[in-house]
Structure formats: C-alpha cells, structure tokens
Amino acid sequence: MTIALYGIPVGGGIALGRAHLLPQSMRDIPHYELSTKEERNNEIKRFKNAIKNTRRQLEQINKNLPTKSPTELGVFIQLHLMLLLDDSISSDPIDIIKEENVNAEWALHLQSQKLSAQFETIEDEYLRERKADILQVIERVFKNLRGDSMDFSSIQVDLFDDTILIASDFSPADAISFKDARIAAFLTDSGGPSSHTAILGRSLDIPSIVALHHALEVIHENEWVIVDGIDGVVIIDPDQRILEEYQKRAREYKAKKRTLNKLRNTSAITQDGVEIEILANIETVDDITLANKNMADGVGLFRSEFLFLNRDTPPDENEQYQYYSKILKKAAGKPVIMRTADLGADKALRKAESSIVINPALSLTGVRFSLAEPLMFRTQLRALLRAGVHGNISIMFPMIASIAEIKQCLSHLQIAKEQLIERNEVFAENVPIGIMVETPAAALMVGSLMKQVDFISVGTNDLIQYTLATDRNDETVAYLYQPTHPAVLKLLVHIIRTATRLHKPVSVCGEIAGNPNLTRMLLAIGLRRFSMHPSNILAVKEMILSSNITSLESKIIPLLRNEDDERAREILDKLNQREESI
Ligand code: PEP
Ligand code: MG
Numbered sequence: 001m002t003i004a005l006y007g008i009p010v011g012g013g014i015a016l017g018r019a020h021l022l023p024q025s026m027r028d029i030p031h032y033e034l035s036t037k038e039e040r041n042n043e044i045k046r047f048k049n050a051i052k053n054t055r056r057q058l059e060q061i062n063k064n065l066p067t068k069s070p071t072e073l074g075v076f077i078q079l080h081l082m083l084l085l086d087d088s089i090s091s092d093p094i095d096i097i098k099e100e101n102v103n104a105e106w107a108l109h110l111q112s113q114k115l116s117a118q119f120e121t122i123e124d125e126y127l128r129e130r131k132a133d134i135l136q137v138i139e140r141v142f143k144n145l146r147g148d149s150m151d152f153s154s155i156q157v158d159l160f161d162d163t164i165l166i167a168s169d170f171s172p173a174d175a176i177s178f179k180d181a182r183i184a185a186f187l188t189d190s191g192g193p194s195s196h197t198a199i200l201g202r203s204l205d206i207p208s209i210v211a212l213h214h215a216l217e218v219i220h221e222n223e224w225v226i227v228d229g230i231d232g233v234v235i236i237d238p239d240q241r242i243l244e245e246y247q248k249r250a251r252e253y254k255a256k257k258r259t260l261n262k263l264r265n266t267s268a269i270t271q272d273g274v275e276i277e278i279l280a281n282i283e284t285v286d287d288i289t290l291a292n293k294n295m296a297d298g299v300g301l302f303r304s305e306f307l308f309l310n311r312d313t314p315p316d317e318n319e320q321y322q323y324y325s326k327i328l329k330k331a332a333g334k335p336v337i338m339r340t341a342d343l344g345a346d347k348a349l350r351k352a353e354s355s356i357v358i359n360p361a362l363s364l365t366g367v368r369f370s371l372a373e374p375l376m377f378r379t380q381l382r383a384l385l386r387a388g389v390h391g392n393i394s395i396m397f398p399m400i401a402s403i404a405e406i407k408q409c410l411s412h413l414q415i416a417k418e419q420l421i422e423r424n425e426v427f428a429e430n431v432p433i434g435i436m437v438e439t440p441a442a443a444l445m446v447g448s449l450m451k452q453v454d455f456i457s458v459g460t461n462d463l464i465q466y467t468l469a470t471d472r473n474d475e476t477v478a479y480l481y482q483p484t485h486p487a488v489l490k491l492l493v494h495i496i497r498t499a500t501r502l503h504k505p506v507s508v509c510g511e512i513a514g515n516p517n518l519t520r521m522l523l524a525i526g527l528r529r530f531s532m533h534p535s536n537i538l539a540v541k542e543m544i545l546s547s548n549i550t551s552l553e554s555k556i557i558p559l560l561r562n563e564d565d566e567r568a569r570e571i572l573d574k575l576n577q578r579e580e581s582i
Pocket of ligand 1: 301303342438458459460461462463509510511
C-alpha cells in the first residue's frame with residue numbers, strides 16, 4: 001500500500017531508491033548492564049575520571065578568562081563548578097551504577113531525568129531556571145565520558161547509487177562517511193531546516209528531507225521509496241501511476257536545472273535594461289560557497305543567531321570574531337550585511353525557554369532580546385566591528401518597532417566602539433547600519449525610522465505574520481499566510497516608495513524575494529535589491545531576465561487597487577504570463 005510522509009525539504013530534486021535504515025539513533029545513550037564487580041568498579045572509575053576532567057576543564061576556562069570579560073561569566077563558570085561538585089551530580093550516579101548495575105552514561109542519564117523532574121515542580125522562577133545550568137554541567141560530563149565528542153564512528157554500510165539513507169539523525173562525523181559516496185537521498189526523523197543535517201543536505205545537493213518524525217517506524221529495509229526534496233514528501237511503496245508521475249517530475253526538474261545553470265554568469269538585467277542586485281541569505285559560512293557559485297552580488301542577510309543555537313553557552317567575542325571574519329574573507333570584498341542575533345520566538349537560545357513563554361513571537365524576541373542582554377549584545381557588536389576590517393561589512397538590527405530601539409542599539413554600538421578603543425583593538429569605524437522592517441509598526445513609520453540609519457531590509461516572513469496575525473510556523477493557519485494579501489502589499493509599496501524617495505537602499509530578504517512567482521510583483525513596485533537563499537538565485541534571475549519593468553508598472557495597477565485577497569492570485573497570474581522571452 002502506498003503511504004506518504006511529510007517533512008521539511010532541505011535538498012532539492014526527486015529521487016527513487018531503496019530504503020536503507022540506520023535505526024540506531026546517533027544520539028542514543030549507551031545502555032548496558034554490568035554483571036561483575038570488576039565491571040562495576042571500572043564504570044565507577046570511568047565516571048570519576050569524567051568528573052575530574054570536567055572539573056579540570058572548568059577550572060581552566062575560569063583561569064583563562066580574559067581580564068575584560070563580563071563579571072557574570074566568571075560567576076557562571078563558578079556556579080557550574082559548584083554544581084559539578086554537588087553530590088547530585090558527582091556522587092549519586094555512582095550509587096545508581098552500584099544499585100542498578102548499569103553503565104556510567106546510563107546512570108548519569110537516569111540522574112539527569114530525576115533532577116529535571118524535580119526542577120519542573122519548583123515554583124520560584126529563578127531557581128527553576130537553574131535546571132538549564134545543571135543540564136549543561138551534565139552534558140559536559142557526558143562528553144568527557146564519551147571521550148570529548150558526542151560523535152559516533154562512521155557508518156559501516158555499503159552505499160549504492162539508489163540508496164536512500166534513513167536515520168533518526170546524522171552527526172557531522174557520520175555524514176562525512178557518506179559525503180563521498182553516491183547515494184540517492186537521505187531522510188531523518190529529527191532536525192530542523194537549519195540543523196547540521198539540513199545544511200549537509202543543501203551542500204550535497206541531493207534530495208533530502210528532515211523532521212519526518214516517523215520514517216524509521218513506517219519505512220522497511222529495502223522498500224522502494226520516492227523522495228520529493230522539493231515539496232518535502234516521501235512516498236513509500238509507490239504504485240505504477242505515482243511512479244510514472246514522479247519520474248516525469250524528476251526529468252522536468254533536471255532539465256530545468258540544466259537551463260538555469262546556464263544563467264550563472266549572466267547579469268540580472270531586465271529587458272528594458274534595469275540592473276537588479278541579487279544578494280544571498282546565509283546562515284553559516286558554508287552557505288557562501290553556493291552563493292559564490294551562483295554569482296550572488298553579496299550577502300543581504302547573515303542570520304548570526306545560528307552561531308548561538310544548539311549549544312550550552314553563547315560564543316565568546318573571539319569565537320564570534322573568528323567566525324564573522326571567515327565569512328567576510330570568503331565573501332571576498334562583496335558586501336555582507338550581518339544581522340545581530342535574532343533570538344527568541346522560534347529561535348530560543350535554550351530550547352526550554354520557548355515553551356515557557358505563552359506568546360513567543362510577541363515576547364522577548366529579535367532586538368528586544370539583545371537589548372535585554374546588553375553584555376551579550378555588546379560582545380557581539382565588538383566582534384562584528386573587529387571582523388569588519390576583513391571585508392565589506394554592514395550591521396543590521398532585527399525586529400525594530402520604534403525609534404527608541406534604534407537609539408538604544410546605536411548607543412550600545414557606541415559603547416562597544418569605546419570598549420575597543422580602550423583595549424587598543426583594530427576595528428572598522430564607519431560601518432553602515434541598517435534595520436529590518438518586519439513589524440507593521442516599523443512599516444508604517446518607515447520614513448522616520450529610516451532617517452536614523454543607512455539602509456533597510458524588509459523581513460517579509462515576519463511582516464506577513466504580524467500583519468495578518470498568522471503564526472508563520474503554524475500549519476493550521478498556513479492558508480492565511482498570504483504574501484499577496486492586499487494589506488501586505490500596501491505596506492510593501494509604502495516601504496519601498498518611501499525608501500526610494502529618501503534615497504535609502506532597500507532590500508527584501510524574506511522568503512518572497514526568492515520566490516520566482518513574486519519576482520515581477522516586487523520589480524513592479526520598485527524593488528531593485530533582492531536577498532534570498534542561494535539556491536533560489538538562478539530561478540529568480542531567469543524571471544528578471546524575462547521581465548520588462550516599464551510594462552510591469554502599468555500591469556501592476558489592478559493588483560495595487562485590489563482589496564479582495566481572493567482575487568490577488570488571479571491578478572498575479574496575469575502579471576506572470578510570459579509575453580517576453582529571454
Ligand atoms: C524575515 O522575517 O523575513 C527574515 C528574513 O528574518 P527571519 O526569517 O530570520 O525571521
Ligand atoms: Mg524576521
């Protein structure tokens with residue numbers, strides 16, 4: 001029987017192949033029983049060594065803290081040392097090893113579950129939040145138990161051209177073992193669009209889907225599977241009709257890709273000679289490879305928060321400096337707009353935080369988070385300013401809703417500069433500063449906000465969600481999330497026209513900029529700077545090459561006058577009808 005599963009597509013294309021399951025979760029905690037006293041003693045010794053190593057590492061970090069680092073940092077590490085030496089972490093797991101005859105990792109895991117449960121019941125919010133500290137300490141002990149790394153050894157399987165690899169998740173080390181092999185596709189049950197696995201999928205350029213949740217349960221070894229990495233659909237045991245349909249789609253996809261690849265070295269100029277800037281949205285330094293390959297004019301949005309996610313503690317100034325410098329060097333002189341950490345909401349620094357907040361998208365998110373954590377904010381600003389000497393940097397603040405927020409950001413920037421001067425550090429002094437326009441408040445007041453800064457970028461992903469009161473991550477209201485809704489369009493027109501009148505550079509860096517179906521609409525309302533995922537560049541460029549702005553400007557009038565959201569699609573289709581050819 002044919003079954004379909006849905007996940008998050010991360011690598012394009014369509015593949016047909018045979019399933020190969022890797023049922024062992026890469027993050028599974030080893031669990032085995034001990035049968036002799038000697039085994040128990042060995043486990044206890046291993047555990048004590050891990051505690052000793054963790055202690056040594058924490059003491060080392062504490063000792064080597066730079067003199068100018070925030071005082072909180074030292075306090076934080078001392079707190080971790082104190083927690084480590086508390087019986088609940090350094091001694092109770094030994095009792096579990098003895099009493100339950102289990103290995104050290106499993107004993108630590110049981111103790112971690114017990115402590116987590118105890119913390120859940122604490123009413124005092126401050127104390128409840130210390131749970132995160134305990135888990136961070138346990139995580140460190142865990143890594144030491146495993147020998148410094150959570151990564152497991154390479155995947156020991158035979159891989160073929162038609163292998164569809166399916167796992168709970170892959171660690172980067174595992175992924176290396178199939179990076180050079182030719183496999184048809186890979187699927188994982190966990191992972192988000194920005195997980196390492198997803199990044200790997202994009203860089204391997206093979207069909208891949210993450211967050212399928214049930215692939216390992218539902219798919220059987222050696223079963224025929226279709227992977228549609230464009231729409232994020234997996235079809236298990238397809239019948240002949242479905243198979244033929246997907247074979248046709250796969251051929252069309254490949255043909256389209258070949259055509260688009262020919263556009264790599266062509267400039268994005270409309271038929272009536274208007275030059276359009278195409279920038280890339282990146283989340284990691286690796287994303288620049290594809291941006292460069294597809295000849296992006298620079299980076300229109302670096303989502304710096306990805307450096308802060310999935311880790312115990314925020315990156316320090318040096319780590320950030322190194323990372324931002326790497327990006328700037330790889331961009332080789334092309335402009336790079338670095339957005340300060342857009343944390344909170346769906347990108348909570350600590351996973352537990354997103355579930356505590358009732359309405360995360362309206363809570364401490366974007367620039368509000370940075371302003372609430374001034375030491376972290378200034379650390380990032382210092383790192384950005386220092387990295388700025390290695391390339392063409394601009395700094396941008398996310399989720400701005402008022403002039404007061406911009407002023408606060410600018411004064412933190414000023415303090416960051418003064419701190420660097422005091423430290424005799426070299427840094428870029430005249431960095432262009434911009435804001436993201438992604439709240440209706442910012443959109444409506446864009447003229448005044450814009451006067452405070454050098455450029456703006458429209459974050460339509462959030463602007464649409466806030467304008468239409470529709471959670472961008474909630475499938476149940478996805479039908480209401482309409483980029484062509486008249487209200488959204490009115491705001492976009494207002495923003496772009498105001499920026500043009502004030503001679504301030506304006507780009508759109510939300511997903512709509514990378515959607516070729518919306519390219520003409522954006523060109524017609526005056527957008528000349530698009531920023532998108534590097535994989536969308538060629539399709540958008542193809543649309544630009546076939547467009548004539550003069551004729552689009554009259555054709556867009558019915559769409560601008562339209563207030564009926566149901567008609568918007570139909571009018572847009574007319575705008576997209578191809579009368580010009582490349
Ligand atoms: C946006 O909101 O459009 C945007 C580009 O920012 P993010 O998707 O990172 O929220
Ligand atoms: Mg946003």
